[in-house]
Amino acid sequence: MKHSKQFIFVVAIALTSGCGDDEHRTQQATNPDMGMVGITPLDLGAPEPVRLKISPQLVEIQSGDTLQLGVEAQDEDGGRVATTGVRWTVADESIATVTENGVLIAGSVGHTEVTVALGEVTDTIDVTVNGLPVNRVELRASNQRLFIGESTTITSELYDANNMLILDRRPALYFSDNPEVVSVNTNGVVTAKSKGSAAVQVFVEDVTSTLSFSVTDEKPLSVEIVPAIDALTVGDEISLTANITYAYPPPPQPGYVRWFVSDQQVVELTGLDGGSAIYPTTIKAVAPGTTQVHAYVTDEVFTSISVTVAD
Numbered sequence: 001m002k003h004s005k006q007f008i009f010v011v012a013i014a015l016t017s018g019c020g021d022d023e024h025r026t027q028q029a030t031n032p033d034m035g036m037v038g039i040t041p042l043d044l045g046a047p048e049p050v051r052l053k054i055s056p057q058l059v060e061i062q063s064g065d066t067l068q069l070g071v072e073a074q075d076e077d078g079g080r081v082a083t084t085g086v087r088w089t090v091a092d093e094s095i096a097t098v099t100e101n102g103v104l105i106a107g108s109v110g111h112t113e114v115t116v117a118l119g120e121v122t123d124t125i126d127v128t129v130n131g132l133p134v135n136r137v138e139l140r141a142s143n144q145r146l147f148i149g150e151s152t153t154i155t156s157e158l159y160d161a162n163n164m165l166i167l168d169r170r171p172a173l174y175f176s177d178n179p180e181v182v183s184v185n186t187n188g189v190v191t192a193k194s195k196g197s198a199a200v201q202v203f204v205e206d207v208t209s210t211l212s213f214s215v216t217d218e219k220p221l222s223v224e225i226v227p228a229i230d231a232l233t234v235g236d237e238i239s240l241t242a243n244i245t246y247a248y249p250p251p252p253q254p255g256y257v258r259w260f261v262s263d264q265q266v267v268e269l270t271g272l273d274g275g276s277a278i279y280p281t282t283i284k285a286v287a288p289g290t291t292q293v294h295a296y297v298t299d300e301v302f303t304s305i306s307v308t309v310a311d
Contacts, residue, residue: 132160146192154188263291
């Protein structure tokens with residue numbers, strides 16, 4: 001019975017300590033100086049992310065454009081988690097950069113990877129930066145007048161709508177409108193098959209350009225510049241021709257000759273046509289110095305003279 005009395009005494013103390021008037025208890029619960037009285041809720045912390053996902057998952061963008069990237073974080077139960085404090089990085093910042101707010105800025109043409117991280121959790125996507133569409137194609141060949149069996153290669157320069165040269169390579173398709181006269185392969189190498197004329201069409205994206213070729217059987221053996229000058233004075237201007245020796249009787253029309261000058265600050269060519277002058281041509285001495293004047297009939301048949309210009 002002694003133990004029972006002790007138990008009742010303890011309970012009574014506990015009950016007494018929890019009693020008081022209503023006003024006192026209300027003041028304890030609401031007095032801001034005393035703080036909240038009662039049981040403090042247990043802080044379990046924010047859910048930890050276990051997965052990140054960037055959207056979109058595959059990016060193809062034009063150079064100079066921007067794109068807002070999104071990111072979603074999930075906990076282990078699939079619930080969404082706040083993405084405050086994510087970090088963006090790019091494998092090659094010459095191709096693209098990402099701001100702290102997830103704005104992708106496309107730079108030079110190429111491929112790179114963008115990664116987002118939140119703590120130890122990451123996600124990565126592939127990014128492809130394309131150049132502006134092709135607006136114009138300019139074609140060139142070292143020789144558009146070929147002899148049977150001779151070959152030359154078409155080169156191209158691509159320009160966008162802003163008339164800016166496109167530096168990245170774009171796929172091109174080549175077609176000859178007369179394959180019996182000239183053929184062309186996938187690399188733009190043109191080969192003369194028989195006497196006649198033909199045009200090669202080049203397709204790059206949605207743009208087409210054409211280069212014409214003529215084929216002759218009158219194969220030249222050598223060429224000589226006439227007159228064979230070696231000295232000029234500033235201001236002098238002189239016409240040059242070329243004597244071409246053929247394996248067969250010469251053609252009724254003068255041969256096609258391409259003229260070049262090594263240093264056009266010393267001697268200028270007139271009658272320029274795409275970087276060369278068509279036979280015959282005229283040269284003009286413009287400054288003291290020495291340079292070479294070249295006459296090309298084919299890539300195998302050509303000659304040069306040295307010209308010195310004095311004051």
